[in-house]
Amino acid sequence: MPDTTIRDTSSQDAAYNYAYLDEQTKRMIRRAILKAVAVPGYQVPFGGREMPLPYGWGTGGIQVTAALIGRDDTLKVIDQGADDTTNAVSIRRFFARVAQVATTTHTGEATIIQTRHRVPETPLTDGQILVFQVPIPEPLRMLEPRETETRTLHALSEYGVMQVSLYESIARHGRIAKTYNYPVMVNGRYIMSPSPIPKFDNPKLDRSPALQLYGAGREKRIYAVPPHTPVKSLDFDDHPFEIETWTECCALCGSTESFLDEMIVDDTGKRLFVCSDTDYCESRR
Amino acid sequence: MSAPLLSARDVGKRFGGRIACRDVSFDLWPGEVLGIVGESGSGKTTLLNCLAGRLVPDSGSVTYETRSAGSVDVHRLSEARRRLLARTEWGFVNQDAREGLRMGVSAGANIGERLMAVGARHYGEIRGQAADWMARVEIDIERLDDRPTSYSGGMRQRLQIARNLVSRPRLVFMDEPTGGLDVSVQARILDLLRGLVEGLHLSVVLVTHDLGVARLLTHRLMVMQGGSVVEQGLTDQVLDDPQHPYTQMLVSSILPV
Numbered sequence A: 001m002p003d004t005t006i007r008d009t010s011s012q013d014a015a016y017n018y019a020y021l022d023e024q025t026k027r028m029i030r031r032a033i034l035k036a037v038a039v040p041g042y043q044v045p046f047g048g049r050e051m052p053l054p055y056g057w058g059t060g061g062i063q064v065t066a067a068l069i070g071r072d073d074t075l076k077v078i079d080q081g082a083d084d085t086t087n088a089v090s091i092r093r094f095f096a097r098v099a100q101v102a103t104t105t106h107t108g109e110a111t112i113i114q115t116r117h118r119v120p121e122t123p124l125t126d127g128q129i130l131v132f133q134v135p136i137p138e139p140l141r142m143l144e145p146r147e148t149e150t151r152t153l154h155a156l157s158e159y160g161v162m163q164v165s166l167y168e169s170i171a172r173h174g175r176i177a178k179t180y181n182y183p184v185m186v187n188g189r190y191i192m193s194p195s196p197i198p199k200f201d202n203p204k205l206d207r208s209p210a211l212q213l214y215g216a217g218r219e220k221r222i223y224a225v226p227p228h229t230p231v232k233s234l235d236f237d238d239h240p241f242e243i244e245t246w247t248e249c250c251a252l253c254g255s256t257e258s259f260l261d262e263m264i265v266d267d268t269g270k271r272l273f274v275c276s277d278t279d280y281c282e283s284r285r
Numbered sequence B: 001m002s003a004p005l006l007s008a009r010d011v012g013k014r015f016g017g018r019i020a021c022r023d024v025s026f027d028l029w030p031g032e033v034l035g036i037v038g039e040s041g042s043g044k045t046t047l048l049n050c051l052a053g054r055l056v057p058d059s060g061s062v063t064y065e066t067r068s069a070g071s072v073d074v075h076r077l078s079e080a081r082r083r084l085l086a087r088t089e090w091g092f093v094n095q096d097a098r099e100g101l102r103m104g105v106s107a108g109a110n111i112g113e114r115l116m117a118v119g120a121r122h123y124g125e126i127r128g129q130a131a132d133w134m135a136r137v138e139i140d141i142e143r144l145d146d147r148p149t150s151y152s153g154g155m156r157q158r159l160q161i162a163r164n165l166v167s168r169p170r171l172v173f174m175d176e177p178t179g180g181l182d183v184s185v186q187a188r189i190l191d192l193l194r195g196l197v198e199g200l201h202l203s204v205v206l207v208t209h210d211l212g213v214a215r216l217l218t219h220r221l222m223v224m225q226g227g228s229v230v231e232q233g234l235t236d237q238v239l240d241d242p243q244h245p246y247t248q249m250l251v252s253s254i255l256p257v
Helices: A023-038 A057-066 A087-100 A148-155 A162-172 A199-205 A278-284 B044-051 B079-089 B107-118 B123-136 B141-143 B153-165 B181-199 B210-215 B235-240 B245-252
Strands: A074-079 A113-117 A129-133 A184-186 A188-192 A211-216 A222-224 A229-231 A260-264 A271-275 B006-015 B020-027 B033-037 B059-065 B070-072 B090-093 B171-175 B201-209 B219-226 B228-234
Touching: A023 A057, A023 A211, A023 A222, A057 A113, A057 A129, A057 A222, A074 A278, A087 A113, A162 A222, A162 B107, A162 B123, A162 B141, A199 A229, A211 B245, A271 A278, B006 B181, B006 B245, B020 B044, B020 B219, B020 B228, B033 B044, B033 B210, B044 B171, B044 B201, B079 B090, B079 B107, B107 B123, B107 B141, B107 B153, B123 B141, B123 B153, B141 B201, B141 B228, B153 B181, B181 B210, B201 B210, B210 B235, B219 B235, B219 B245, B228 B235, B228 B245
Parallel strands: A074 A113, A113 A129, A129 A211, B033 B201, B033 B219, B090 B171, B171 B201
Antiparallel strands: A184 A188, A184 A229, A211 A222, A260 A271, B006 B020, B006 B059, B059 B070, B219 B228
8 A cells, every 4th residue: 555654765775765756746646546546447647757667668557556555565567467578577676676565476465466468367356456557548549539539529428439440340350350458338438448458358357356557658647447347348239249269278287268378389380379377377287 | 390490590700800701590491401602711611610510609599409309509508419419410511521431441330430329239230221321322332341542532422421311310511512523423412412302301501602503402592702691592583583793793603504
């Protein structure tokens, strides 16, 4: 939970405030988060700061995490489901250094999970917070380039154009071909981009007991899905929403229920399917 | 007939010191086609935009008789209700079809957009209606999944008409619907419009500078010059027996073929 008390800083990197951001910035971000939680799916603008990593590497997520984190938190960071990629390792080390938090790779032990492009396979529980890194927060952006217009469309709940894009997909491909960043309706009011998670993860957002926070650093927007909020993936009556399926199982743990990555393992084109969630996969072996 | 569908009272709009239109008043009755003619810069399009709620007039009022909620002042409605009105009870046909269409999606999606905007969620039905409307505006159904970018100018204009009529509007605003099309295509579109207007009992406010179009389509005519209406009356009457000098000049400047 947020830690605002001023303490002896001898144990931390003295050049930086606790959790890198200054206290005023953290307050501002927390206010944006509170507003986002109060209006599920609504994109709240905030004064995004320069972070010590480039845009597109998780500057939005890292600011949300920095505003939330306290000494008794346990942090897990995943990138495409993996705990051991450069981005995940760097962000985990960053918070271990500037916030002295315990870090973990186990989903069940974490209080805050910052994620890029996946929701963990292990079901989340009450009290956990899932922080998404979001590149393009506006679900209507590719359909309507004007920001003033997309805001009006959200305000008036005019979402015909989103449905048009799904129609177009069926007309062209015979099915809704969008597989990631699949638009959802939050609490029956706002259409939201769930960040580029595979649509496989969309059902996990629905009525999740964990708090979901979405941070977009470049676009400077925060939005949220509070615990137990209905999240519905858009579809047509005669083309209902479906998640990806595989004919294979995970080559390492044998799971048939997780999201699988296809890997080419040699020059002759031999391929394997393995779980994208490394923690889930390891726990089953 | 109980009440006019649309009535304008003393509508005026200025851009800075320049008066675009002033003191325009008229009533449009259900099933009536009203033409607004005049030369470029006479305020026709500004007036049309004021009527359609796209511009806020500086003075006067525009009242519309809705299907269910009685008469409303178009410019006093909340933005949400005005936009709802515009996509359910009204249509707007632009001169340039590219402004009225989504060029990046197929013709079917273009026609289906209004249906989806009011809650249609059955792909098969939406597509069926889109195909039906393609046929009604005489576009080959084979082209249903093609983008309007691959359409000719005339086909785009037909598609724009279909896209507007699919929600069964009662009132359609048209800004030079045949402008920029060649004469044979113009003739076919005029024919099509005339059939649709009669078949669907549409009311239309049509802006044009082409008196031939006005003669073919409209029942009543308003002639504008310098932002003011200088003459109005039944189309045949105005064109055959123009009273105002400007109208006389306009009528006499039609090139004899």
